[in-house]
Amino acid sequence: MPITVHHQPPTTNHQLVIVGSIGLDDIETPFGKVKSALGGSAIYASQAASYFTKPSVVSIMGNDIPEEYLKILNRFDISGIALTEKTFRWTGSYEYDMNEAKTIDTKLNALSEFEANVPKNYQEAKYLLLGNIDPDLQLKVLSQMKDHPFTLLDTMNFWITSKRDKLEQIINKVNFLVINEGEARQFCQTPNLIKAGKMLLNLGPKFIVIKKGEHGALLFSNNDFFSAPSYPLEELKDPTGCGDSFAGGLIGYLAKTDQISEKNIRKAIIYGTAVASFCAEDFGTKKTIKLTIKDIEERYDFLTKIRQF
Amino acid sequence: MPITVHHQPPTTNHQLVIVGSIGLDDIETPFGKVKSALGGSAIYASQAASYFTKPSVVSIMGNDIPEEYLKILNRFDISGIALTEKTFRWTGSYEYDMNEAKTIDTKLNALSEFEANVPKNYQEAKYLLLGNIDPDLQLKVLSQMKDHPFTLLDTMNFWITSKRDKLEQIINKVNFLVINEGEARQFCQTPNLIKAGKMLLNLGPKFIVIKKGEHGALLFSNNDFFSAPSYPLEELKDPTGCGDSFAGGLIGYLAKTDQISEKNIRKAIIYGTAVASFCAEDFGTKKTIKLTIKDIEERYDFLTKIRQF
Numbered sequence: 001m002p003i004t005v006h007h008q009p010p011t012t013n014h015q016l017v018i019v020g021s022i023g024l025d026d027i028e029t030p031f032g033k034v035k036s037a038l039g040g041s042a043i044y045a046s047q048a049a050s051y052f053t054k055p056s057v058v059s060i061m062g063n064d065i066p067e068e069y070l071k072i073l074n075r076f077d078i079s080g081i082a083l084t085e086k087t088f089r090w091t092g093s094y095e096y097d098m099n100e101a102k103t104i105d106t107k108l109n110a111l112s113e114f115e116a117n118v119p120k121n122y123q124e125a126k127y128l129l130l131g132n133i134d135p136d137l138q139l140k141v142l143s144q145m146k147d148h149p150f151t152l153l154d155t156m157n158f159w160i161t162s163k164r165d166k167l168e169q170i171i172n173k174v175n176f177l178v179i180n181e182g183e184a185r186q187f188c189q190t191p192n193l194i195k196a197g198k199m200l201l202n203l204g205p206k207f208i209v210i211k212k213g214e215h216g217a218l219l220f221s222n223n224d225f226f227s228a229p230s231y232p233l234e235e236l237k238d239p240t241g242c243g244d245s246f247a248g249g250l251i252g253y254l255a256k257t258d259q260i261s262e263k264n265i266r267k268a269i270i271y272g273t274a275v276a277s278f279c280a281e282d283f284g285t286k287k288t289i290k291l292t293i294k295d296i297e298e299r300y301d302f303l304t305k306i307r308q309f
Numbered sequence: 310m311p312i313t314v315h316h317q318p319p320t321t322n323h324q325l326v327i328v329g330s331i332g333l334d335d336i337e338t339p340f341g342k343v344k345s346a347l348g349g350s351a352i353y354a355s356q357a358a359s360y361f362t363k364p365s366v367v368s369i370m371g372n373d374i375p376e377e378y379l380k381i382l383n384r385f386d387i388s389g390i391a392l393t394e395k396t397f398r399w400t401g402s403y404e405y406d407m408n409e410a411k412t413i414d415t416k417l418n419a420l421s422e423f424e425a426n427v428p429k430n431y432q433e434a435k436y437l438l439l440g441n442i443d444p445d446l447q448l449k450v451l452s453q454m455k456d457h458p459f460t461l462l463d464t465m466n467f468w469i470t471s472k473r474d475k476l477e478q479i480i481n482k483v484n485f486l487v488i489n490e491g492e493a494r495q496f497c498q499t500p501n502l503i504k505a506g507k508m509l510l511n512l513g514p515k516f517i518v519i520k521k522g523e524h525g526a527l528l529f530s531n532n533d534f535f536s537a538p539s540y541p542l543e544e545l546k547d548p549t550g551c552g553d554s555f556a557g558g559l560i561g562y563l564a565k566t567d568q569i570s571e572k573n574i575r576k577a578i579i580y581g582t583a584v585a586s587f588c589a590e591d592f593g594t595k596k597t598i599k600l601t602i603k604d605i606e607e608r609y610d611f612l613t614k615i616r617q618f
Contacts, residue, residue, distance in 0.1 A: 096500055097500040098500070191405055191406040191407065192542075192543060192545065193523065194541045194542060194543045195543050198543075212524065214502065215521060215524035215525070216524070216525075216536070218541070225541060225615050226615055226616075226618070227525070227538040227539070227541070227615045227616060228618075229536040230536070232503045232527070232534060232536070233501075233503060234501060234503045234504050234507070236501065263618070266617070266618035267618050269618070270618050304618070306534050306535055306536045307535075307536065307616050307617075307618075308575070308616075309535070309537075309572075309575035309576050309578070309579050309613070309616075
C-alpha cells in the first residue's frame with residue numbers, strides 16, 4: 001500500500017519576498033566615514049532576514065556595483081533584482097547624538113527606472129516585506145502577489161510629507177506597520193506615542209510597531225501591548241540601516257517559524273532588535289555580514305535577562 | 310522555663326527618612342493649570358513612599374500652607390519638618406511635548422533658612438532618600454545619620470551646573486543614584502546612556518538608575534543591567550513630581566521589604582514606575598493622594614505582562 005502524503009508540497013520555495021532599494025552610500029558619523037558602502041533598504045533587510053530564511057529580493061541595481069559586494073547577494077534569491085547602469089546613491093551624515101540621518105545628496109539613478117515587477121515564482125510567497133521605498137511601488141508589488149501574503153510595511157518621513165495619500169492606501173492594505181518614533185508623531189500629529197499607536201491601528205494594520213532606537217520598540221494590537229527593550233550599545237558607529245535590519249530580522253523570523261500569534265510576534269521583535277544592534281556597531285553592512293545565528297541567539301538571551309523582575 | 314526572645318526590638322520606628330523641599334507650585338501645561346499646588350521633592354517622594362511604609366520627613370515649610378494640605382502630611386512623620394513664615398514657591402510650565410519643565414519663577418522663602426537638622430529619633434533609620442535639594446544640605450543630612458543607612462540620591466540639572474564638586478562628593482557617599490536621561494548626558498558629557506551609566510558607577514554608588522520618562526529606566530550595577538519599561542500613558546497632564554515619586558516609591562518598597570538584592574531592586578524600580586505613572590495623570594498630588602495599594606499592584610502586574618516574550 002502506498003504511503004499517503006496528506007500535506008501539499010510547497011508550490012514555491014519563495015517563503016519571503018523583500019522589496020526595497022539597493023544603494024551605494026557615502027556616510028559620515030562622528031566615528032568615521034565610508035564611501036560607496038553597499039546599502040539600501042532591500043540590502044539591510046534581506047541580510048538581516050537571511051539568518052532565518054533565504055529572502056527573495058525585488059529591487060534594482062546598476063552594473064557599477066563593485067564585485068566584492070556580489071558575494072553578499074549570494075545569500076538571497078536575486079532573480080527579482082533588475083539590472084541597469086547606475087546604482088542609486090545616497091550621501092548622508094549624523095550629528096553627535098546619532099539620532100537622525102541628514103541627507104546631503106541623493107542620486108536616484110537606477111531607482112528612477114524601477115518597475116517593481118515581481119517574478120512569477122515569487123508571487124505565492126506567504127510573507128512579504130515592503131521595505132522603505134515609494135508607496136506607489138509598494139502598492140504595485142502587493143497587487144502582484146497571490147493570496148495576500150502576511151505583509152510588513154516600512155516607510156520613512158519623506159513619504160509622509162510627499163505622498164501621504166498613497167502611504168495611507170498601502171498602510172490600509174498591510175498586516176503590520178513598522179514606523180519610527182519621530183515619523184509616528186509626525187504622521188499622527190501627537191507627541192504621545194501611545195495615542196499614535198492606537199491611531200495607526202485604526203488605519204488598518206493588525207499590528208503596529210513604533211521603533212524608538214536606543215529606547216526599544218512598542219508593539220500595538222487590538223488585544224496586546226508589548227514594550228521591547230533595546231540592546232544596550234556602548235559603541236554606536238553608524239545607525240544607517242538599523243531600521244531596515246530590524247524589519248528584516250522580524251519578518252525573517254516570522255517566515256521561518258510561520259506562526260502569526262502575538263507571542264511569536266513579540267519574539268520576532270526581539271530577534272529584529274538583536275540583528276539591528278549589530279548593524280549599528282559598524283559602518284554599512286560590515287558587521288551584519290559576518291554574524292552567526294549563535295551571535296544573534298546570544299543577544300536574544302541577553303535581552304531576555306535584562307527584562308526580568 | 311521562660312521563652313527567650315532572640316531578636317532585638319527595633320530601636321527606632323523610623324525605617325525611612327526622606328529629605329527634600331516642600332513647595333507651593335504654580336504649574337501650566339498644555340492640558341491646564343494650577344495655582345499653589347502642594348509640591349516639592351519631599352512631598353512627592355514621601356507620598357509615593359507612604360504606600361509602602363511611613364516616611365519620616367526632614368524639610369521646611371511656611372505657615373502659609375493652606376489647611377487642606379495638612380491632611381496630606383498626616384501620612385508622614387512630620388516632626389522633622391521645620392516651620393517658618395513663607396513656603397518655597399515655584400512657577401513652571403511645560404511645552405507641547407511635556408519633556409522638560411521650564412522654570413518661570415522661584416521664590417526660595419523657607420528654603421533659604423533650611424538647616425536640615427535630622428531629629429535624633431530619625432538618625433538610626435536604615436533607609437534614607439536624599440531628595441532633590443542643595444547638595445550641601447544632602448551632605449549635612451547624611452553626616453547626621455548613624456550606621457550609614459542605605460541611601461538613595463536624587464538631583465537635578467541645576468546642581469550639576471552650579472555645585473558640581475559638592476554633587477560629586479555626595480554621589481561618592483551614597484549607595485544608589487537616580488538621575489534623569491538629560492542630566493546623565495550633561496553630567497557625563499556623552500550622548501550614550503550606557504557609557505554614562507558606567508561612568509556614574511565609577512563615582513561610587515553601587516547602583517545607578519537613569520530615568521527616561523516615557524521610555525522607562527535603566528539600572529546599572531557592577532554585575533547587572535536592567536531595562537525597565539514605562540507605564541504606557543495616553544493622558545499625561547502634568548509631569549511635575551514624577552521623578553520624585555519614582556524615587557519615593559522605589560525607596561519605600563526597599564524600606565518595606567528590607568532586602569537589598571539586585572532582584573529586589575528591579576522590583577522596587579517597577580513599583581516606583583507604577584506610582585510615578587499616576588502622578589503624571591493629574592496636576593500636583595491630585596491623583597497620587599487617592600491611590601490604594603491595589604491600584605499600584607494592578608499597574609505592577611500590567612508592567613509585568615508588557616515585558617514577557
